[in-house]
Amino acid sequence: MPYRYAAPLLLLPVTTLAQTTPLPDTTRAVTLPEATVTGYGQQLPLRRTAAAVGTLTTRDFERFPQNALTQAVNTLPGVRLEERASGSYRLSVRGSTLRSPFGVRNTKVYYQGIPFTEASGSTPLNLLDPALLGGLEVVKGPAASVYGAGTGGAVLLSGRRPTPGTSAAQVGFTAGSYGLRRYVASVETGSATGYLRATYARQSLDGYRQQSALRRDVLTLDGEWQATERQTVGLHALYSDINYQLPGGLTRAQFAADPRQARPGTATAPGTVQQRTYYASRTALLGATHEARLTDQFSLRTTLYLSASRINTPYLVDFERNTLLGGGGRTVASYRTALAGRTLRLQAGAEGQTGFESSRNYQNRAGQPGTLRYDDEIRTLAGFAFAQADYELPAGLLLTAGASYNRLRYRISRLSDAATKPTGYRLERNFRPEVSPRVALLREFGPQLTVYGSVSTGFSPPTEEEIRPSDGSINRALQAERGTSYEVGARGTLLQERLRYDVALYDQRQRQTITTRTNDLGTQLFANAGNTRQRGIEVALSGNVWRQMKQMPDVPDMVVTAGPGLWYFVSYTYNHYRFGDYESGGQDFSGNRLTGTSPHTLTAGLDLVAPLGFYLSPTVNHQARIFVNDANTEAAPGYWTFGTRGGWRRSFGSFNVDVFGGAENLTDRRYSLGNDLNAFGGRYFQPAPARNWYAGLSLKKVKSVK
Numbered sequence: 001m002p003y004r005y006a007a008p009l010l011l012l013p014v015t016t017l018a019q020t021t022p023l024p025d026t027t028r029a030v031t032l033p034e035a036t037v038t039g040y041g042q043q044l045p046l047r048r049t050a051a052a053v054g055t056l057t058t059r060d061f062e063r064f065p066q067n068a069l070t071q072a073v074n075t076l077p078g079v080r081l082e083e084r085a086s087g088s089y090r091l092s093v094r095g096s097t098l099r100s101p102f103g104v105r106n107t108k109v110y111y112q113g114i115p116f117t118e119a120s121g122s123t124p125l126n127l128l129d130p131a132l133l134g135g136l137e138v139v140k141g142p143a144a145s146v147y148g149a150g151t152g153g154a155v156l157l158s159g160r161r162p163t164p165g166t167s168a169a170q171v172g173f174t175a176g177s178y179g180l181r182r183y184v185a186s187v188e189t190g191s192a193t194g195y196l197r198a199t200y201a202r203q204s205l206d207g208y209r210q211q212s213a214l215r216r217d218v219l220t221l222d223g224e225w226q227a228t229e230r231q232t233v234g235l236h237a238l239y240s241d242i243n244y245q246l247p248g249g250l251t252r253a254q255f256a257a258d259p260r261q262a263r264p265g266t267a268t269a270p271g272t273v274q275q276r277t278y279y280a281s282r283t284a285l286l287g288a289t290h291e292a293r294l295t296d297q298f299s300l301r302t303t304l305y306l307s308a309s310r311i312n313t314p315y316l317v318d319f320e321r322n323t324l325l326g327g328g329g330r331t332v333a334s335y336r337t338a339l340a341g342r343t344l345r346l347q348a349g350a351e352g353q354t355g356f357e358s359s360r361n362y363q364n365r366a367g368q369p370g371t372l373r374y375d376d377e378i379r380t381l382a383g384f385a386f387a388q389a390d391y392e393l394p395a396g397l398l399l400t401a402g403a404s405y406n407r408l409r410y411r412i413s414r415l416s417d418a419a420t421k422p423t424g425y426r427l428e429r430n431f432r433p434e435v436s437p438r439v440a441l442l443r444e445f446g447p448q449l450t451v452y453g454s455v456s457t458g459f460s461p462p463t464e465e466e467i468r469p470s471d472g473s474i475n476r477a478l479q480a481e482r483g484t485s486y487e488v489g490a491r492g493t494l495l496q497e498r499l500r501y502d503v504a505l506y507d508q509r510q511r512q513t514i515t516t517r518t519n520d521l522g523t524q525l526f527a528n529a530g531n532t533r534q535r536g537i538e539v540a541l542s543g544n545v546w547r548q549m550k551q552m553p554d555v556p557d558m559v560v561t562a563g564p565g566l567w568y569f570v571s572y573t574y575n576h577y578r579f580g581d582y583e584s585g586g587q588d589f590s591g592n593r594l595t596g597t598s599p600h601t602l603t604a605g606l607d608l609v610a611p612l613g614f615y616l617s618p619t620v621n622h623q624a625r626i627f628v629n630d631a632n633t634e635a636a637p638g639y640w641t642f643g644t645r646g647g648w649r650r651s652f653g654s655f656n657v658d659v660f661g662g663a664e665n666l667t668d669r670r671y672s673l674g675n676d677l678n679a680f681g682g683r684y685f686q687p688a689p690a691r692n693w694y695a696g697l698s699l700k701k702v703k704s705v706k
Contacts, residue, residue, distance in 0.1 A: 050440035084674030106152035119353035121463030134160035142458025144436035162190035176694030179206025249683035259687035276367025328353035531580030
């Protein structure tokens with residue numbers, strides 16, 4: 001019987017169903033194998049995963065400029081990545097940035113299977129370069145049942161892997177507005193039993209604003225080998241050296257007058273240029289993974305890692321010098337069997353992390369350390385154990401149930417007070433044990449429709465930066481956030497698979513929500529703000545408008561995608577986030593919109609692949625206005641931005657060439673990205689770059705190896 005199938009050449013920017021798309025046929029259709037997602041550790045097709053999961057691939061990163069992760073990550077509904085200064089990321093997954101003046105809160109991040117979020121709760125996302133990443137998976141909603149602390153979810157990052165049976169060398173260069181220069185080089189080789197890849201990326205930028213230059217060097221080495229038929233060993237090493245300046249927030253009047261200026265000085269405080277505020281870090285990470293498939297039903301995967309960092313950060317008043325050492329591991333045992341003729345998958349495991357930080361605060365004298373103010377040693381111990389079961393029920397039902405048991409402890413020794421307070425210079429914060437369960441049920445109605453529902457709980461304890469902010473004070477009253485989420489979702493295909501959809505609705509009740517404010521010296525301070533209710537809708541649509549099909553010469557009845565075509569994606573998020581009972585400073589904020597959240601965000605784009613290797617990828621972004629203080633009296637205006645990337649890709653024997661160029665913020669919209677919330681003196685705004693351009697060249701040589 002004749003049959004046809006289609007293998008799309010281009011992956012969509014928002015992958016709602018990571019599978020190849022068959023060409024409809026009235027006689028027979030053959031669907032190619034569907035790619036799996038990690039999800040809650042189940043390694044199942046997305047259509048069989050009872051959770052809201054967003055994924056990005058190498059192609060998705062490469063349709064945007066490679067100088068930042070923001071544009072690619074923001075194509076995922078429910079996920080928001082902001083860049084407050086060049087290289088300073090702030091990530092939010094299904095939650096406000098209310099608690100995040102910088103960095104990542106409420107979300108656990110893993111890199112190559114290694115815990116990338118430190119024991120203290122900090123995640124140095126700014127160490128990574130887009131050229132390193134081959135995939136990103138976001139598990140949205142409380143994921144504590146498998147990943148530990150976090151009410152927002154988990155982010156799973158993977159590196160790029162060479163094609164088995166090939167070796168390659170690649171170089172690339174990009175130049176752009178505001179002094180952008182990027183250099184990338186990589187070598188790799190892959191076989192049926194493993195791979196090895198080394199990558200170096202260097203980026204420098206003068207910056208759109210005063211005091212906003214950046215320099216980042218990243219070197220990675222990744223390898224994986226099949227030691228025996230049933231054992232695999234992996235090794236991952238990363239070294240990052242990053243230095244970027246901090247321009248500071250502006251008032252509305254300063255933003256309107258000159259968005260490119262750095263925060264100016266006042267009668268009581270110097271400006272960021274005078275104090276030479278910046279962030280400088282050198283970090284090394286080494287991790288090893290061993291997977292043993294002891295039987296066809298039982299496997300054990302163990303990961304161990306060590307990390308070390310040296311960080312210097314002059315703020316307006318303080319100069320922080322921190323040395324961090326960390327380590328830990330994660331082990332997961334998986335077992336698969338049959339119960340009453342139905343598949344039962346069991347997981348159990350544990351994760352432990354420890355950290356030691358020597359933190360010294362000096363007076364900042366124009367970017368140099370002055371008089372010592374505080375000398376602290378901070379020891380952190382965090383860990384959890386978890387178990388999960390997945391049971392295949394009749395009628396296409398899948399039941400998932402899991403839970404984790406979590407512990408966290410901080411020990412702070414203020415050595416600078418040891419002489420004057422011999423019995424009072426030590427502080428210990430033991431957070432009470434947390435049990436976080438999750439239950440989910442999924443029903444599959446064929447490839448056109450899958451529906452699911454879940455109830456999950458999570459918690460997010462204060463990070464070390466929140467317990468001990470940059471002014472050296474110690475917050476003894478701050479408590480962990482706790483949340484319960486109710487979620488339903490549906491995903492599938494319509495219109496003969498020309499439309500793929502993924503829709504999720506959730507209602508999350510949060511207790512002891514942590515909020516932030518900035519004092520007159522630019523120090524971020526934190527407090528619990530009572531209860532909040534966070535309800536939202538996430539929609540991801542994607543598909544093809546047109547694609548050229550070509551007959552395979554050796555198989556008369558088989559066709560494949562030849563390359564030219566037009567694909568689309570739409571990503572929309574609606575948030576209805578409100579404070580519950582919340583009073584502060586004699587003011588009642590109950591019922592106000594949650595600070596730092598936009599009720600509407602939209603990203604949409606097209607991917608046009610034309611004959612002869614030409615391509616064009618326009619993208620439009622929208623964000624509604626955001627209230628930047630708890631009183632909801634000040635707001636950052638909403639905005640629309642438009643950007644595009646185009647180029648020409650061609651193969652010449654073993655050489656692959658990509659000549660590209662593009663622009664961001666083509667309409668030259670003036671807007672703030674990464675606002676400072678509850679900022680003293682109304683300095684809320686961190687201006688984003690105006691219209692900017694870039695162009696570059698990538699050259700890759702590929703050869704087959706035995």
